[in-house]
Every structure is written in structure tokens, then in C-alpha cells.
């Protein structure tokens with residue numbers, strides 16, 4: 001959900017951007033992070049912990065805690081809380097620790 | 105993260121690398137270019153300003169220059185100063201400093217590409233991160249740091265949820281609660297372990313007037329929910345912060361926001377081998393440093409929350425000091441002593457009064473440790489053993 005009215009801030013959102021999350025088409029705005037766009041679409045669980053398979057969301061939103069790692073355009077372990085959303089991005093929940101040697 | 109192996113890696117050089125583009129890093133970069141140095145300013149975000157970019161409230165405090173101005177506007181001013189400044193700062197945004205090597209090389213990542221940077225001096229202004237709190241299910245999605253909640257709603261205009269439980273009644277907990285209301289989000293309650301509210305009374309009065317209850321002598325025991333937060337169990341605590349049996353109750357919330365303090369981001373300093381010291385008053389482990397913000401490694405300087413969690417106005421002055429000291433170690437300038445003395449005086453004023461009490465205690469511990477260290481060094485160099 002997005003902020004509708006605000007007494008101090010006026011959100012000038014960029015152009016609409018289409019991307020997919022686990023194959024589902026979603027929209028976000030240029031200038032926001034992948035995590036913000038997902039959250040606005042109601043997606044809060046971004047992955048699972050590698051060992052105990054517990055649901056994971058972001059925590060710090062500053063690129064520090066690594067709780068938000070996802071697979072983006074085939075690349076594993078992307079910190080979606082600081083990665084800008086791009087047109088056509090393919091965002092997926094990654095399995096385990098992700099395959100770092102994959103070549104797209 | 106993955107790096108493309110086919111890409112050529114070349115060594116970039118710079119005189120001064122500033123890691124972090126918050127108020128501390130911005131001020132440091134600005135001073136260093138003023139003194140004619142070549143500066144590279146690096147931040148992992150797409151924007152400058154650090155924590156300031158999401159602070160919609162008018163700044164409190166003692167700040168000589170910026171009190172009464174909203175954080176977001178201070179960030180714009182500082183970034184503007186950098187643009188219109190005397191020299192050129194090379195700006196590297198969306199760039200993360202991943203590590204430090206013994207030969208003084210910083211490993212820098214941008215666009216999935218890793219490259220080394222070789223600076224003559226490094227100023228670490230990486231800021232701080234929210235502390236975690238121990239309770240059952242604290243890893244459920246929907247348990248967010250207060251900074252994350254602010255980023256989401258004030259920067260991107262996305263609400264964190266419908267109903268929030270705030271943990272911590274310090275200034276950050278109070279301010280973010282109020283900002284949640286402004287964004288149209290309900291705040292169920294603020295829970296505080298201490299017997300009294302830690303933040304300024306003006307902020308506390310404002311949230312209480314808005315109908316948010318503040319439960320002092322309370323804590324959170326558990327987050328409930330399957331895939332995401334659906335509720336929280338809170339309870340009363342005794343004077344030793346131990347839960348009182350039979351006082352538990354569940355509140356329906358979809359977000360639990362932690363505002364229980366910040367801790368300095370010091371990984372780079374630690375990795376470089378700067379001596380660290382545990383000072384709870386400053387948020388945890390901080391690097392030992394002298395009054396010129398020089399760490400125990402002569403080519404590494406530190407400023408802002410990374411040197412000890414305080415506030416933005418102090419971060420800016422510390423940044424200035426670090427910038428002047430680092431530049432002064434590369435260029436000779438007759439004015440340096442005067443400039444540094446003026447900054448130190450400013451810091452002294454900013455830390456005066458009741459609100460600076462905690463910082464002063466923490467810094468005193470640091471000073472004493474540095475002094476002991478100096479003695480030890482002297483003994484080593486003269487070959488004398490001290491009892």
C-alpha cells in the first residue's frame with residue numbers, strides 16, 4: 001500500500017515500471033527500490049532462511065543486514081532493499097544460498 | 105552478488121576516499137576538496153544524505169546551524185554545497201565498499217562489478233544500524249528497524265503496514281510513531297522497558313495527544329504469525345527488566361518496529377585492523393581515535409555515527425574535522441590548527457547540557473583508553489617496562 005496523503009511530503013513518482021515476482025506481473029515506479037515496489041504490492045516475505053527455511057523479509061533497508069537477498073535477472077543474493085527497480089526485472093525468491101556461479 | 109569474470113580490473117587511485125555520503129561523509133569530502141585534495145565519495149545508495157533523506161521532522165537540538173530545519177532539507181543543502189564547491193569530488197553512488205586489504209586497497213562493488221581502489225587516506229563515515237532485540241519469532245517479515253520504516257514511508261511513500269507496535273520510547277521511537285500517523289498508519293502502542301520515557305517531552309506529549317498509549321516498564325515477548333507478523337505478545341517487567349508472569353497480553357499488529365538504539369557500522373575499520381573499544385554509551389564497539397578523528401592506523405580517519413552514535417549536527421562537525429585532518433596530512437596549510445580548534449569548540453558546545461551527558465561519558469572512556477595506549481607506545485619505543 002502506498003501513502004495517499006501526507007502533510008509534509010509530496011511524492012513525485014517516476015514513470016511506471018513493469019516487473020515480475022515469481023512469474024507474476026507487478027508494477028512499481030522508477031526511482032524506488034525493488035523491496036519498496038514489492039512491499040507496495042503486498043509482498044513482504046522475500047525469501048527463506050537457508051537452513052531452517054523460515055520466512056524472511058527486509059530488516060534494515062540500508063543494504064546492511066542481508067535479510068532481503070533475492071534472485072534478480074538470474075543473479076543470486078541481490079540486496080533488493082537498495083537495488084533500484086528496472087523495467088522488466090525478473091525478481092524471484094531464491095533457493096537456499098543461491099547459485100553464485102550461474103551464468104544467467 | 106556475482107562478478108563478471110571477463111571484465112578487466114584496473115586499480116583506481118585517489119588521494120582521499122570517503123566511505124558514506126551521510127552528513128559526516130559530505131562534510132568531510134567538502135573540507136578535503138576545499139584544501140585542494142582529490143576526493144572520491146562513495147555511497148551504496150542512489151542518493152546522498154544518509155539518514156537525513158528520510159527525516160521529515162524539524163531538527164531538534166543544539167545544532168547551531170541547522171536546528172529547526174527538516175532533515176530532508178539539510179541533506180539537499182549539503183549535497184548542493186558539494187556541487188557548487190571549489191573543487192571536484194568524484195561521486196560514486198550505488199557503490200558499496202566491500203572490504204579493505206592489508207596493502208591499503210579498498211574493494212568496491214558497482215553494477216555487479218568489483219574493482220579495487222587505492223586511496224592515500226580513508227575517511228570512514230558509514231553511519232550506524234538499528235539494534236536487534238531478542239524475542240521469539242523476531243525474524244518474521246514485518247519486524248522492521250525504525251530506519252527501515254522511515255525509508256519505506258518517507259522516501260518511497262509506501263506504508264509498512266496497517267497497524268504498528270513501536271518498541272522503544274526514545275526520540276527515534278517517538279518521532280517515527282508520529283511520522284507513521286502522518287502517513288496514515290495506526291500505531292497501536294509504544295512499549296518501553298524503562299520506567300520512564302527516554303525521548304524529549306515535546307515529542308512524547310505530541311504522540312500521547314494523538315492517542316497513542318506509551319507503556320513504560322513493558323517489553324515484547326513474542327511476535328505471532330505464520331508467514332508475516334500478525335500480532336505481538338507484550339508484558340510488564342520488573343525493575344530489572346524481567347517479565348512479570350501473568351501480565352502477558354496479545355495485540356493485533358502487522359508491523360513490529362524496533363527503535364531500541366543504533367550501533368556503529370565499523371566492519372571496515374575492524375577489518376583494516378583499527379583498534380576497537382566497547383563503549384555502550386556510544387552504541388557498542390567504536391574505533392579508538394584521537395581528537396582529530398584519526399584512528400590507530402594513521403591513514404584511516406572516522407566520523408559521524410560510525411565513530412559513536414550521536415546526532416547529525418555532531419556528525420557534520422566530526423566530518424569537517426576528519427576532512428581537514430586527512431587533507432592536512434597530505435597538504436601543508438598554515439590555517440589547519442585554527443580550523444581544527446574552531447571545530448572542536450563547536451563540538452564542545454553541541455555536547456554541552458543534559459542531552460550530551462551520555463556522549464560525554466562515552467568519549468571520556470575513549471580518551472582515557474587512548475591515553476593509556478600512548479603511554480604503552482612510549483614505553484615500547486624507549487624500551488622501558490612499566491610496572
Ligand SMILES: Cc1cc2nc3c(=O)[nH]c(=O)nc-3n(C[C@H](O)[C@H](O)[C@H](O)COP(=O)(O)OP(=O)(O)OC[C@H]3O[C@@H](n4cnc5c(N)ncnc54)[C@H](O)[C@@H]3O)c2cc1C
Pocket residue numbers: 062123124125126127128129146147148149153154155156159162163164165167199200201202229230231232250251254275276279280369407408409410414415416417418419
Ligand atoms: C528517526 C531518526 C531521527 C533523528 N533525528 C535527529 C535529529 O532531529 N537531530 C539530529 O541531529 N540527529 C537526528 N538523528 C541522527 C542522525 O540522523 C544521525 O546521527 C546522522 O545521520 C549520522 O550521520 P552519518 O553521516 O554518520 O551516518 P549516516 O547518515 O547513517 O550515513 C552513512 C552513509 O554511509 C553509507 N554506507 C555505509 N556503509 C557503506 C559501505 N560499506 N559502502 C558504501 N556506503 C556505505 C550508508 O548507506 C549511508 O548513506 C536521527 C536519526 C534517526 C534514525
